[in-house]
Amino acid sequence: MTESLTTPVIDIAGLTKRYSEHTTALNAVDLRVSQGEIVVLLGLSGSGKSTLLRHINGLETPSEGSVGVLGQPVSRLSGAKLRGLRSRVGFIFQQFELVGPLTVLENVLSGALGALRGPRLGLFTYPAALKRKALGHLERVGLLDRAYQRADTLSGGQQQRVAIARALMQDPEVLLADEPVASLDPESSMQVMALIREIAATDGLTVVCSLHQVDLAISWADRIVGLRHGELVLDTPAEGLTRAEVMEIYGRVATSTEELEAVDRELRTELQQREQAQAESESRDPSATPAQDQPSARGEFVS
Numbered sequence: 001m002t003e004s005l006t007t008p009v010i011d012i013a014g015l016t017k018r019y020s021e022h023t024t025a026l027n028a029v030d031l032r033v034s035q036g037e038i039v040v041l042l043g044l045s046g047s048g049k050s051t052l053l054r055h056i057n058g059l060e061t062p063s064e065g066s067v068g069v070l071g072q073p074v075s076r077l078s079g080a081k082l083r084g085l086r087s088r089v090g091f092i093f094q095q096f097e098l099v100g101p102l103t104v105l106e107n108v109l110s111g112a113l114g115a116l117r118g119p120r121l122g123l124f125t126y127p128a129a130l131k132r133k134a135l136g137h138l139e140r141v142g143l144l145d146r147a148y149q150r151a152d153t154l155s156g157g158q159q160q161r162v163a164i165a166r167a168l169m170q171d172p173e174v175l176l177a178d179e180p181v182a183s184l185d186p187e188s189s190m191q192v193m194a195l196i197r198e199i200a201a202t203d204g205l206t207v208v209c210s211l212h213q214v215d216l217a218i219s220w221a222d223r224i225v226g227l228r229h230g231e232l233v234l235d236t237p238a239e240g241l242t243r244a245e246v247m248e249i250y251g252r253v254a255t256s257t258e259e260l261e262a263v264d265r266e267l268r269t270e271l272q273q274r275e276q277a278q279a280e281s282e283s284r285d286p287s288a289t290p291a292q293d294q295p296s297a298r299g300e301f302v303s
């Protein structure tokens with residue numbers, strides 16, 4: 001193997017983040033991610049997933065430890081160097097963060113703003129080559145026919161696909177996604193996750209994505225990293241892993257019955273929300289696939 005293949009794209013060592021005397025969001029986390037790996041961060045609400053992702057693109061500064069990305073010491077960069085690194089790291093959010101009244105195309109183009117001088121107002125102010133590139137990305141995410149529609153007229157799944165197209169405008173080498181399907185119904189969730197995987201495979205992207213759906217994480221990721229109270233408690237290949245094994249690991253590290261019950265409660269709530277969303281989407285479109293036929297809603301989710 002050449003040096004570039006063996007050097008991790010993300011190299012986190014001893015990362016601790018304290019927000020206050022009482023809030024330690026991350027505690028001595030070590031994580032190395034290789035080029036092209038698809039990693040899911042799994043954990044309950046408040047376990048530190050977002051905080052970890054935000055350190056990877058330099059939105060947060062560690063209290064202790066170091067964060068290296070693409071060979072750069074993110075935690076020590078600032079100004080133009082930090083912006084330069086961030087331009088190589090795409091970020092997708094749970095709430096899409098699109099500008100609703102703007103067209104889909106303008107939202108995608110805004111992903112290239114880092115490479116342009118000054119703000120842009122209106123489609124005509126973007127270079128033609130960039131517009132062609134943005135339209136190409138919209139085609140890739142299956143939304144070329146929506147280019148001139150207002151972003152807030154699209155469904156949640158479509159808006160997340162626009163956000164993916166926007167992230168691609170940066171030509172990222174690393175893609176971070178913070179609960180990208182938490183607001184979506186099961187069918188849209190599957191489509192969005194499949195799209196991210198397909199793009200990552202084609203473009204050789206390294207992906208770190210936080211989720212709290214255990215079944216989805218197992219079926220989608222190459223590797224599962226589990227966080228609990230800011231500590232890394234699980235780091236294992238996803239292949240062959242079962243929900244029961246994940247729960248068992250959480251069980252072993254859980255210090256109280258309450259904690260185990262919280263894990264179970266969260267999983268059950270998730271399932272109920274998915275079933276409700278599925279029922280709603282079926283009542284809107286009776287031809288929609290029944291919930292039990294969705295891979296994400298099959299038995300492994302239910303205890």
Ligand SMILES: Nc1ncnc2c1ncn2[C@@H]1O[C@H](COP(=O)(O)OP(=O)(O)OP(=O)(O)O)[C@@H](O)[C@H]1O
Nearest residue numbers: 019023024025043044045046047048049050051052
């Ligand atoms: N800016 C902040 N200031 C103070 N505390 C924070 C801040 N950001 C996060 N925290 C705390 O750090 C801990 C980890 O939060 P984080 O958002 O990383 O968890 P998470 O696993 O992403 O949760 P969720 O799934 O709900 O998004 C929580 O206790 C949270 O309240």
